[in-house]
Amino acid sequence: MANTQLKKEISEALQNNVLRGALERFSRLYVIAREKAYEGYDFEDLRNNIQRVKSYAADHIDEMIDLFEKNAKARGAKVFRAANGKEANDYVRRIAKENNVKKVVKSKSMASEEILMNEALREDGLEVQETDLGEFIIAIEGKHPSHMVFPAIHLTKEQVADLFTGYTKKKNDPVISKLVKTARSVMRKKFLEADMGISGANIAVAETGTLFTFTNEGNARLTSTIPRVHVYIVGIEKIVPKFKDATYIMKALPRNGTAQNITTYVSLYTGATEAYLEDGTKGEKEFHIVILDNGRRKILQDEKFRQIFNCIRCGGCINVCPAFQLVGGHVYGGHAYTGGIGTILTAFLTSEETANQVQNLCLQCGSCTEVCAGKLNIPEMILELRNRHGAKTGLPFTQKFALDVVSNRRLFHSLLRIASVAQKPFTKGQPVIRHLPMFLSGLTEGRSLPAIAKTPFRDIFPTIKQDVPNPKGTVAFYAGCLVDFVYPRIGEGVVSALNEVGYKVVFPEKQSCCGAPASYMGDKENAVKSAILNIEALEAEKVDYIVSACPTCTHGLLDYQKLLEDKPEMLKRAKVLAEKLYDFPKLITMLGGLKDKGDGIPLKVTYHDSCHLRRTMGVYKEQRALLAGTSGIELIEMKESDRCCGFAGSYSIKFPEISVPILQRKIQNILETGAEVVALDCPGCLMQITGGLDQINSKIKVKHTAELLLDKRKK
Amino acid sequence: MVERLNDLYEKFKAKFEGVNGECYRVAKIEEIGNLAVKILANKGAKTIALYESPLSQAAKLKEKLCSAGFEVHTDNLFAASSQDDVGITEVNWGIAELGSMVQIAPEVDNRLCSTLVPIHLALLRTKSIVADVDEIMEILDNLPQIPGFVGFITGPSRSSDIERILEIGVHGPEQVILILVDE
Numbered sequence: 001m002a003n004t005q006l007k008k009e010i011s012e013a014l015q016n017n018v019l020r021g022a023l024e025r026f027s028r029l030y031v032i033a034r035e036k037a038y039e040g041y042d043f044e045d046l047r048n049n050i051q052r053v054k055s056y057a058a059d060h061i062d063e064m065i066d067l068f069e070k071n072a073k074a075r076g077a078k079v080f081r082a083a084n085g086k087e088a089n090d091y092v093r094r095i096a097k098e099n100n101v102k103k104v105v106k107s108k109s110m111a112s113e114e115i116l117m118n119e120a121l122r123e124d125g126l127e128v129q130e131t132d133l134g135e136f137i138i139a140i141e142g143k144h145p146s147h148m149v150f151p152a153i154h155l156t157k158e159q160v161a162d163l164f165t166g167y168t169k170k171k172n173d174p175v176i177s178k179l180v181k182t183a184r185s186v187m188r189k190k191f192l193e194a195d196m197g198i199s200g201a202n203i204a205v206a207e208t209g210t211l212f213t214f215t216n217e218g219n220a221r222l223t224s225t226i227p228r229v230h231v232y233i234v235g236i237e238k239i240v241p242k243f244k245d246a247t248y249i250m251k252a253l254p255r256n257g258t259a260q261n262i263t264t265y266v267s268l269y270t271g272a273t274e275a276y277l278e279d280g281t282k283g284e285k286e287f288h289i290v291i292l293d294n295g296r297r298k299i300l301q302d303e304k305f306r307q308i309f310n311c312i313r314c315g316g317c318i319n320v321c322p323a324f325q326l327v328g329g330h331v332y333g334g335h336a337y338t339g340g341i342g343t344i345l346t347a348f349l350t351s352e353e354t355a356n357q358v359q360n361l362c363l364q365c366g367s368c369t370e371v372c373a374g375k376l377n378i379p380e381m382i383l384e385l386r387n388r389h390g391a392k393t394g395l396p397f398t399q400k401f402a403l404d405v406v407s408n409r410r411l412f413h414s415l416l417r418i419a420s421v422a423q424k425p426f427t428k429g430q431p432v433i434r435h436l437p438m439f440l441s442g443l444t445e446g447r448s449l450p451a452i453a454k455t456p457f458r459d460i461f462p463t464i465k466q467d468v469p470n471p472k473g474t475v476a477f478y479a480g481c482l483v484d485f486v487y488p489r490i491g492e493g494v495v496s497a498l499n500e501v502g503y504k505v506v507f508p509e510k511q512s513c514c515g516a517p518a519s520y521m522g523d524k525e526n527a528v529k530s531a532i533l534n535i536e537a538l539e540a541e542k543v544d545y546i547v548s549a550c551p552t553c554t555h556g557l558l559d560y561q562k563l564l565e566d567k568p569e570m571l572k573r574a575k576v577l578a579e580k581l582y583d584f585p586k587l588i589t590m591l592g593g594l595k596d597k598g599d600g601i602p603l604k605v606t607y608h609d610s611c612h613l614r615r616t617m618g619v620y621k622e623q624r625a626l627l628a629g630t631s632g633i634e635l636i637e638m639k640e641s642d643r644c645c646g647f648a649g650s651y652s653i654k655f656p657e658i659s660v661p662i663l664q665r666k667i668q669n670i671l672e673t674g675a676e677v678v679a680l681d682c683p684g685c686l687m688q689i690t691g692g693l694d695q696i697n698s699k700i701k702v703k704h705t706a707e708l709l710l711d712k713r714k715k
Numbered sequence: 716m717v718e719r720l721n722d723l724y725e726k727f728k729a730k731f732e733g734v735n736g737e738c739y740r741v742a743k744i745e746e747i748g749n750l751a752v753k754i755l756a757n758k759g760a761k762t763i764a765l766y767e768s769p770l771s772q773a774a775k776l777k778e779k780l781c782s783a784g785f786e787v788h789t790d791n792l793f794a795a796s797s798q799d800d801v802g803i804t805e806v807n808w809g810i811a812e813l814g815s816m817v818q819i820a821p822e823v824d825n826r827l828c829s830t831l832v833p834i835h836l837a838l839l840r841t842k843s844i845v846a847d848v849d850e851i852m853e854i855l856d857n858l859p860q861i862p863g864f865v866g867f868i869t870g871p872s873r874s875s876d877i878e879r880i881l882e883i884g885v886h887g888p889e890q891v892i893l894i895l896v897d898e
Contacts, residue, residue: 022878022879025879026879075860075863131886132876133874133876133877133885134874134876134877137876137877150875150876150879151876152876152877153879155877155878156878157877157878160877176877176878176880176882177882179877180874180877180882180884180885183885184884184885184886187886188797188886191886192797208860208861210861216872216873216874216875216885217872217873217874217876217885217886217887218830218872218885218886218887218888219885219886219887221826221830221866221886221887222830222831222886222887225823225826225827225830225831226827243852243855243856243861244852244853244856246852247848247849247852250848250852251848258875261812261813261869262813262815262848262867262869263869264734264868264869264870264871264872264873264887265866265867265868265869265872265887266815266866266867267864267865267866267867268855268861268864268865268866269863269864270860270861270862270863270864270865271863272863273821273822273823273863273864274821274822274823274863275823276793276823282823282824
């Protein structure tokens with residue numbers, strides 16, 4: 001899929017109001033319902049256990065498969081190990097032929113979709129019927145699922161009625177209860193006539209040979225009860241060692257997937273059971289289990305990705321993904337797996353090329369990591385895909401050129417200084433740029449960009465008088481590009497607060513871009529260059545602490561350890577840097593916090609949590625305490641305060657069409673609080689949210705915590 | 716002991732009704748028949764596929780349903796369950812925390828009578844209600860072997876596949892009724 005194709009599909013998805021409405025409603029309900037479903041449960045404990053049992057199985061995969069096979073066979077199952085999709089499909093075709101099968105019913109199996117089993121069986125003239133309501137609908141529509149759990153979420157009842165009318169040749173009214181009845185009666189006939197059932201498993205237990213299937217509709221029970229031949233398709237990652245290990249997944253899967261305490265049906269199959277045979281008598285059914293590899297062992301051999309085996313396919317990650325909530329699953333291109341986790345699965349199991357395109361949709365906001373039942377770090381894996389792709393194919397010229405410039409400090413900084421003059425025609429005397437000409441116009445659609453400051457912080461710093469009589473120590477300030485060149489006043493706030501807690505601040509002149517843009521765009525070479533440059537500039541060894549007022553930069557600086565794994569000398573210095581590095585609110589709090597000396601003038605403030613500060617660094621209480629402790633400030637929490645604002649660095653430039661609607665939801669949540677000021681701790685979010693508010697001519701101001709504290713505490 | 720039982724029952728009933736189930740409780744086995752007749756007559760049911768079990772036999776359920784005028788099938792249950800209004804089976808446990816019923820049903824007829832019919836009427840001894848999933852998994856794990864089929868059933872079948880609107884009664888039963896007996 002070419003990038004233009006991806007852009008086209010994004011634009012189609014965004015214009016589909018049904019899809020957007022359904023996804024947005026669900027995203028709001030899901031968070032609340034999920035929380036309620038977990039009442040009385042310790043989610044952290046639960047997912048630690050899932051991680052433990054699943055990674056044990058992954059580490060002992062051969063032993064697990066042997067054990068599962070032995071125990072399933074002892075109970076009358078026939079077990080086949082398929083190395084790839086073709087072997088699996090050929091086996092099922094053979095079983096069908098040997099047993100004189102004509103009609104097949106299927107309940108949901110992602111693994112069979114991955115290997116295009118329906119298509120293979122139809123080649124032999126078999127009639128194959130998807131029986132899950134959503135799967136049935138999209139099969140008539142001729143499309144792939146738009147969601148792992150709700151495959152037809154992109155369609156209205158009217159559209160479903162039209163599809164059913166076409167299929168049944170009888171008029172179907174757009175009434176959901178009637179449409180469900182139609183599906184029931186159509187499918188009932190198929191169930192009663194089927195010779196073979198094909199099922200997917202959510203869990204396979206090595207110790208007992210038991211397979212677990214979770215469903216709500218009951219189609220999986222009929223698929224496994226009526227036909228005389230029953231085939232299970234099971235990916236090797238579904239295995240857990242012990243029967244009771246399945247309990248953890250039973251508890252997490254429905255709660256994370258659909259915010260249910262449990263699905264209507266949880267069915268446990270152990271070996272061959274009784275069925276009605278061809279001649280009408282009752283007897284033991286033909287029961288087959290296909291254990292599918294199809295690229296999964298390759299994942300296990302890859303240190304960065306083997307955690308995928310801890311995934312239980314609940315879809316929780318997709319339910320909270322801001323990008324997925326806007327565009328749905330079709331955009332992700334793969335015919336089976338969608339969303340962030342889907343991107344990674346697609347890379348290994350179906351199409352690397354597709355994955356390389358759609359990995360760009362990830363905002364790196366980390367929301368998925370908070371809900372993941374297997375504790376996977378999906379953003380990190382997506383970044384790794386991006387890096388590998390970048391290393392293999394190189395970046396497009398303009399991107400590469402930009403990153404080359406950024407990693408060359410002198411050139412980058414002189415260009416920024418030139419820009420502060422050259423931007424004049426666009427700023428029209430305002431501190432923001434509202435319109436850019438031609439192909440750059442996408443940048444300012446729905447959002448204004450900030451103007452480059454007239455005097456960068458590096459030139460202001462020497463003029464600041466630091467009045468610290470008996471300094472307790474020294475802090476080096478890492479400003480990052482945005483504070484240095486766009487928002488220098490944040491820097492003034494940082495210095496002032498640190499002085500107040502008794503520390504002197506130094507500003508190492510040779511510091512430059514942290515390298516995060518290069519990292520996020522998959523340009524490791526330039527990221528490493530930036531890392532070395534800053535380690536040498538900051539000289540962490542000579543100060544007590546290093547403070548950053550940009551969590552993305554903090555994260556970027558912490559990641560130097562990963563970038564420099566193969567450079568031992570630099571790695572040592574990167575570690576020293578990491579140990580002394582803190583975000584502004586965290587460091588101020590650690591050093592004793594600030595005494596209340598606010599101006600007492602009432603000010604309603606709401607707080608936006610930036611993704612990196614909240615989720616990567618876990619800092620969210622400190623800044624709230626600093627703000628609430630300043631007299632005059634009334635802190636009002638907004639809805640979804642830790643939901644991404646859509647900036648995500650270069651994302652807002654690559655996908656303004658996704659970034660802007662995400663921003664609009666944030667703006668809406670801000671407006672609802674009635675606050676006069678939005679406080680935050682990330683200059684990137686500051687730029688994004690200021691731009692969004694400016695476009696609707698809002699009077700609400702956006703301020704970095706350091707800047708707001710400075711404003712309210714001036715003598 | 717009785718207190719714990721009542722407590723589990725109350726929790727179970729609330730959860731069971733929360734997932735659109737209908738829950739009844741009787742003291743004696745002999746009361747099951749009359750109650751079943753009353754419930755099913757109210758629903759306008761006429762034909763019943765009955766999978767005989769210790770409780771149904773002790774309650775002389777077939778006899779009572781037949782004499783009340785229902786057409787009751789206990790043989791050839793594939794054909795019966797695909798046409799009849801009601802399926803009756805006994806289940807093995809209830810889970811208070813979830814309102815779930817748990818059946819051990821390797822027999823095909825047991826499964827058909829609880830899956831294929833529009834109305835599933837289940838019988839269960841009140842003392843077989845356990846507290847939570849952990850307890851039931853412990854019980855299953857301690858059996859000599861895991862039965863060929865174990866089914867957790869939590870309310871009637873449902874789907875939200877069209878416009879995310881919850882709809883009851885898709886491929887499985889549209890109504891699930893449970894009679895608990897203390898004896």
